[in-house]
Amino acid sequence: MRSMTRSLLLALAVAVTAAVPAPAQATFAEDAPKPAVPSGAKPDEKKPDEKKDEKKDEKKKDEKKDRWLAILNGDVHTLADGVLRGATVVCKNGKIHAIGQGLAAPAEAATIDATGMHVYPGLIAVNSGGVVGPEPVELTTDVFAYNMTFGLACGWTTVASGNSAGKLTYGTLDGLLLRNNLWLRMSYQSGDERRRVRDELEAAREFLRKKRLFDQLKAQQLPAEEPKPEGVNGEMLRLLSGGALARFDAFTAEDLGSIAKLVTEYGFKAVVFGANEGWVVADQLGRAGISCVITPMTARVERDARLNRPNGSTIENAALLWQHGVKVAVIPETPRLGSDGMIDRDLRTPTLEAALAVRGGLPREAAEAALTINAARVLGIDDRVGSIELGKDADLIVLDRELLDYESFVHYAVVNGRLAYDKDKEPLFRALRPRPSTYQEPKPVEPPKEEKKDEKKEEKPAEEKPADPPADAKPAEPPPEKKDEKKDGK
Amino acid sequence: MGIVSSRLPLALLLAAAAGATARAADGDDRYVAIRCGKLITGTGDEKSGVTLLVKNGKVELIGEKIELPHPCEVIDAGGMVVMPGHIHAHSRLSLVDFQRPGMRADLKVADEFLPAPGAFTPALAAGFTTLQLVAPGSSGIPGRCMVVRTADGGDGLVIDDDGAIKAHLIAAAQDRRMLAEALTGAKREIEKRDKAKAEFEAKKKAAEEQKKKEEEAKKAQQQGAPQGQPQGQPQGQPGTPPGGPAPAPGGPKAGEPPAPPAGAKPEEKKEEAFQPPPIPPQLQPFVDLVEKKPGTSLFVKLGGATSYLHWLELHKEHEVAHVLYPEVIRAQGYPQAFSGVSGTDLHWIADKVGENKELVVLAPWTSYTQGSIDLVNVPAKFAAAGARVALTPFSDSTDALQSFRFQVAELVKAGMKRGDAIAALTKHAAEAIGVDAQLGTLEPGKEANLIVLTADPLDAQATLDQVLVGGRVAWTRGPKARS
Structure with a gap:
C-alpha cells in the first residue's frame, strides 16, 4: 500500500493541488482549493471558484511557497468522525487540507511515514x-x-x-x-457573590429585553426610545448574548447545583473547573449544558454520613457526568511539567488521567475526547483545534500505540503544520524504545515530462487520478486533461 | 559620533588623570618603529619579520625593509608577536554599576565618566587598549555608551562619547514594547518635523508669492498713481504675515532664541531659517537612529534564542543599525533541566543569525545544550553560519580579562576557525563598537594601539610583554613579573 502510494507520488508529481482521495472516504477542506473534484461532486458549479482560488494561490506562491506536510498511512483518530485506518493526513500552510485513505501527498511535501502508528489531534x-x-x-x-x-x-x-x-x-x-480572553471568570459561592451576580445578570437581561423590543418597534417603524446600557455590566451582556464563556470553580454538589440553576435560568455558556461532586448533580449539569473540567482521581473526600444526600468523591465522576451529557475535559492534578518521581500526576502524564477516568467507567472515546475536542470546547477554541477535521489547525501527534495505552510514546508532534517534536531527534526519550525517524524534509519537485508517461500507465488500476502539473509548471490553469480523465473515470 | 572636543573641561581632567603625556611639538613628527617577529594585522594577514612604522600615533608603513627616519624610537619585538590591542565591547570598568530601568536614551555614560588614575590598568595589563563603556543596569534602555582608550597616547582617553544606544531585549513583554514605542515614537517625531517643514515651506512660498504680487501691484500702482499715501499700507502688510505666522510651526522653541521684539530685519532673518519642533531628548537618539545618521546604532542585549525572534519581528518593522549581544551561558557545574545551570538555545538560531549577517558580540564560552551535558560552541556556530562574531570578556574582573585569550583559544580548540577567532578579537570587535575606521586592525592610517606578546595570542604560554597606545608604550611587563 505504502510503496504504491509512493510510486504514485513520484509518478504523478502532484503539486499544488495534489491530494487526491479515493472517492469513498476522503474529504477536503472547504476553504482550501480543491485539486480534483471527487467523482460524486458537481464539477461544473465549482470550477470558477477553483480557478480563482488557484490564482490567488499562485500570487501567494510568488511571495512564499506553500508549506506542505503529510502524515502517511496512519490510523487516524479524528475525534470527530471515527477512526480512519491507514489514512493519510495532508496539511497545507498549517491547516488540515485533506484526510483520507490512499491519498497521494504533494511532491514537495515533508512527510512522516506513520504506517502502523496512530495519529491523534494534539x-x-x-x-x-x-x-x-x-x-x-x-x-x-x-x-x-x-x-x-x-x-x-x-x-x-x-x-x-x-x-x-x-x-x-x-x-x-x-x-x-x-x-485571548478565554473565559469570563465568575465567583458564585458566598451569599454576597450570588446576589451580586444575579443582580448584574438580571440588569443585563432586562436591558437586552428592552433592546429587543426597541429593535422590533424600530423594524415596524413605530416610535420607541432606545434603551441605554447605563449601569449594566458589559461583560454580563457579552455573556448573555453568547459572546463569552463563563468559568466557575466549584467542588461541592451544593455549589454545582446552584450554578446549574443559574445557567439554566439565564441561558449562557459555562464551564466548571473542579466539580468533584459533579456526579451528584450530573443531571442538572447536563441539562444546563455545562462542561466540566475534572481530575478523575483527586485526594479522596470521604462520604459525610450526616448529609442526607449522596456526597464525597468517586472515580466514577467522569463516567456519570458523561452519561448525563456533560462534556468532560480532564486535567492532571498538578498542571505543570516535571515534578519529581517517575509517574507523578502532572502534565507529563495526560493519558494516565484519562485512563483513570476509563477505569471509572468512561468509554475510551470519551476519555480521548476529554483530552482533545472537549478540552477545546471548554476553552472555546474548538473551531481551531481539538479534532482532525478539514480546515482545522494542523496540530497532530503520532503515537506508536493508541493514546490511552500505557506503553504509548509520542513520536512526532506537529504544530501548525510544522514538525515541532521528533522523538528520535531529541535526547529526551530517544533512548527509550528507539524507533528511527521517518520524517523527510520536503524535496525539490522533479521535472514533470517523464512522469506523465508513467501516469498513463498506472491509470488503469486506480479509480481516479490527478493530472495536475507540478507547482513549478502552471499551477493556475487546470489542465485540459483533467476533464478528459474524469470522463474516462466515469 | 563626535570625536570629543566639546567637553573641554572633562578632557583636561582626563588628561590630568592619565598623567598628561606631552604632545609632540608642532612640526616635529614623532616616529616609532616596531620590529615584529610576527605581525597579526587583523585583516587576515600574518607577516613575519616586518617593521611597523608609526608616525604621530598612526600606522605609517608596514614593510620588511623600511628606511627609518632620523629621530625614531625603535622597539625591538624581534622574537615576539604583535597584534592590535584587544577591545572590550561590554565594560563598566571605572564606573559604578546600578540599575536604570525604563527609557533613558537621553543619558550618557560620558556624563558619569571620571576615572581615577590607574583605573584602566587591569585592562591595560591584560592587553585591552579600547573599551566600550556601556550604560548601566540590566533592563530597559539605560542610555548611550561611550568608547575610550585605556591609556592616553596623546589624544586623550575618549574616542567617542556619543556611542551606541544600549537596549535590553530580554523580557519581551516589557522590553519589546519599550523598544517598539521608542522607535515608533521617533518615527512620529520625524513625521511631525517633516510636516512642520512642509507647512513652513508652503507658507514661505505663499508669502513670497504674495510679496511678488504686492510688488507687482505696487509697480502697477506706481505706474498708475505715483502718490505716496496708498503705498504705505500694502508695503506694511506683506511684511507682517510672514513674520507673524512663520515661527508658529516652529513651536515654542522658535520664540526663545534671541528674539528682538521690534525691527523688521532680524524678523526676516528668523523667518528664513526653519525651526524644527522640539524633539524630546529621550527620543532624539532614536530619531537619529531611524534616520540612519552615521555613527548611531543600537547595542541590543538579548536573552536566549526566543528574544532574537522577537528582535527579528521588531526589526521587520523598524530597520535600524544594530549590534546584538546575546547571552552565552557558560558550561559550568552540573547541567539541569529544570533548575540550576541551564543550557543554551542560541545554537538553534545560528542559521538565522548567519543568514541575516548579524554583527554579534559574544562571551568566549562553550555552553551546554538544554538539559544535557552536550557541549555546543555558539560563537563557532554563529561564525560558521556567516555572522560577524566579535568576542568580548564576560565581565571586568581581572580574572575575566586575564583569561580572555585563553578562553578564545578554548573556542578554537572546540572547533572555531582560527581566522574567525582573530577577526573576532580585532576587526569585528572594532566594528561592534563602531570604531572600525580608526581601530581594530593594523593598517596604514589607523591608530597604533597594539600589543606585543611573547607567543601566538592563542598559545596558552603567550605572555603580554608591552602595550602601546597611540604609538606610546603604555604598559610594560616588569622585569620580575611573570605575566
Missing part, C-alpha cells in the same frame, strides 16, 4: 504553568525552552495559561497565541 491542557509563559503568552513564551519540547513529548500542543491559550510552536513565534 492534546489540549485546559490549565498549565511553565509550558508557555504567563500572559501575554506571545511575548513571554520561550519557544526554545526545554519545557516546550517536554510538553510536546507528552502530547500537548495547546495549553491554556491564565486566560489565554497558547500553542507549543517550538522554534517559532508564528501562530503562538491561539486566543
